[in-house]
Amino acid sequence: ERTTVVVVGAGPAGLTVAGLLLRLGIPCTVLERRPRSRVEQRQRAGIVEHRAVRMFEEWGLAERVVGGFPYDGVLEVRVDGESRLLDETGLAERLEARLCPQQVLVQRLIAACLEDGGDLRFEAAEVTLHGVTGEQPVVRYRDADGVAHEIACDLVAGCDGDHGVSRASIPDGVLTAYPFDHGIAWLTVLADAAPPRHPLLAVSRHGFAAHFARGPRASRFYLQVPLGDGPDDWPEDRVRQQLRARLGSDDGPPPGTVTEKEVFRLRSVVHEPMSHGRLHLVGDAAHIISPMGGKGMNLALYEAEVFARAVRDLVRDGDDAGLRSYSAVCLQRAWNYQEFSRWMTEMLHDAGDDTRTGPFRRRLARARLDRLSTSRASAGAFAELMAGLA
Ligand code: APR
Numbered sequence: 001e002r003t004t005v006v007v008v009g010a011g012p013a014g015l016t017v018a019g020l021l022l023r024l025g026i027p028c029t030v031l032e033r034r035p036r037s038r039v040e041q042r043q044r045a046g047i048v049e050h051r052a053v054r055m056f057e058e059w060g061l062a063e064r065v066v067g068g069f070p071y072d073g074v075l076e077v078r079v080d081g082e083s084r085l086l087d088e089t090g091l092a093e094r095l096e097a098r099l100c101p102q103q104v105l106v107q108r109l110i111a112a113c114l115e116d117g118g119d120l121r122f123e124a125a126e127v128t129l130h131g132v133t134g135e136q137p138v139v140r141y142r143d144a145d146g147v148a149h150e151i152a153c154d155l156v157a158g159c160d161g162d163h164g165v166s167r168a169s170i171p172d173g174v175l176t177a178y179p180f181d182h183g184i185a186w187l188t189v190l191a192d193a194a195p196p197r198h199p200l201l202a203v204s205r206h207g208f209a210a211h212f213a214r215g216p217r218a219s220r221f222y223l224q225v226p227l228g229d230g231p232d233d234w235p236e237d238r239v240r241q242q243l244r245a246r247l248g249s250d251d252g253p254p255p256g257t258v259t260e261k262e263v264f265r266l267r268s269v270v271h272e273p274m275s276h277g278r279l280h281l282v283g284d285a286a287h288i289i290s291p292m293g294g295k296g297m298n299l300a301l302y303e304a305e306v307f308a309r310a311v312r313d314l315v316r317d318g319d320d321a322g323l324r325s326y327s328a329v330c331l332q333r334a335w336n337y338q339e340f341s342r343w344m345t346e347m348l349h350d351a352g353d354d355t356r357t358g359p360f361r362r363r364l365a366r367a368r369l370d371r372l373s374t375s376r377a378s379a380g381a382f383a384e385l386m387a388g389l390a
């Protein structure tokens with residue numbers, strides 16, 4: 001078998017790469033380890049930034065992929081129970097960000113790829129990459145029936161996330177990792193509770209909290225929790241009591257509506273460079289961004305486009321400049337978004353519970369937060385980053 005691009009992984013990154021390549025008429029095969037149903041159910045938060053929506057529009061995919069999920073671009077920050085609205089309006093004539101849950105985006109990207117005649121292979125086990133630094137890489141895998149396959153290709157897009165095989169197959173010493181532990185843990189609570197009017201972030205003495213929509217009737221809550229706590233330390237009553245204290249309202253989940261609880265630690269990492277021979281890493285395979293600011297998925301979408309355009313130049317014109325600069329171009333935005341995410345993480349945590357960082361840092365964080373309401377330039381810079389325009 002032969003194709004132009006083998007895409008490993010069918011998350012937002014891999015599916016977007018495939019979707020764009022299909023629009024260009026460039027042959028590609030997607031190999032995904034999990035069954036389609038599993039991939040479609042994986043829940044994550046999702047603001048599709050203005051820039052990414054524009055991108056889908058340019059490629060003629062917006063209606064099918066992010067249609068029907070309006071977002072007015074307003075974010076609410078509640079400081080000690082008092083509401084402040086941060087908004088992206090005024091940045092562009094037509095603000096195009098969407099509040100689209102990631103699993104919906106994934107489901108729709110799969111549907112769009114299949115409609116466009118895409119070759120998506122789920123339950124592809126034991127994917128291995130060979131000869132990526134040579135002229136003709138080969139990707140091997142085993143299908144659901146245990147039958148071995150081999151695909152020769154010109155390029156491999158490593159879109160298989162932080163624990164995938166793509167980055168792992170690059171020899172030691174080639175990549176440099178830049179990890180960072182924010183020293184913060186969040187409890188995620190999924191509940192059948194009414195979503196907030198705007199994505200809501202809350203700062204208070206009790207610690208950070210957030211409330212996001214995850215559908216018309218369901219919510220996702222986040223609570224900063226002490227390091228070392230597990231989900232069992234947070235029974236529903238405690239969750240409700242703390243949400244009330246932090247949000248300054250009764251917007252928490254009504255009794256008996258919590259469907260899932262999980263604790264995770266905020267961390268970030270970047271692996272450089274993002275290319276190795278004919279293997280190019282896209283999305284989480286190359287970096288993890290802490291969830292604050294919602295940039296992880298948006299960065300993956302950006303990189304998918306940079307990659308697709310570079311492949312187009314190679315296939316149409318024999319021009320490999322785009323692929324040669326792929327890593328540098330992507331890393332520039334990756335670090336820009338890392339900085340934004342860290343800036344926001346620090347501000348919204350330090351301004352609250354100061355047992356970790358102390359009273360001086362608390363006041364600095366509050367000054368930073370206040371500036372978003374008192375300085376137009378500051379608010380503008382924030383909005384630009386939220387929209388993906390900076
Ligand atoms: N072989 C094939 N597929 C694999 C392998 C493998 N060895 N390892 C992982 N995968 C698949 C996973 O099952 C998953 O479907 O690769 C996909 C990677 O998807 P994500 O982890 O979602 O990564 P990415 O597409 O880069 O996501 C970008 O969306 O999910 C969020 O946190 C993520 O914000 C980030 C963004």
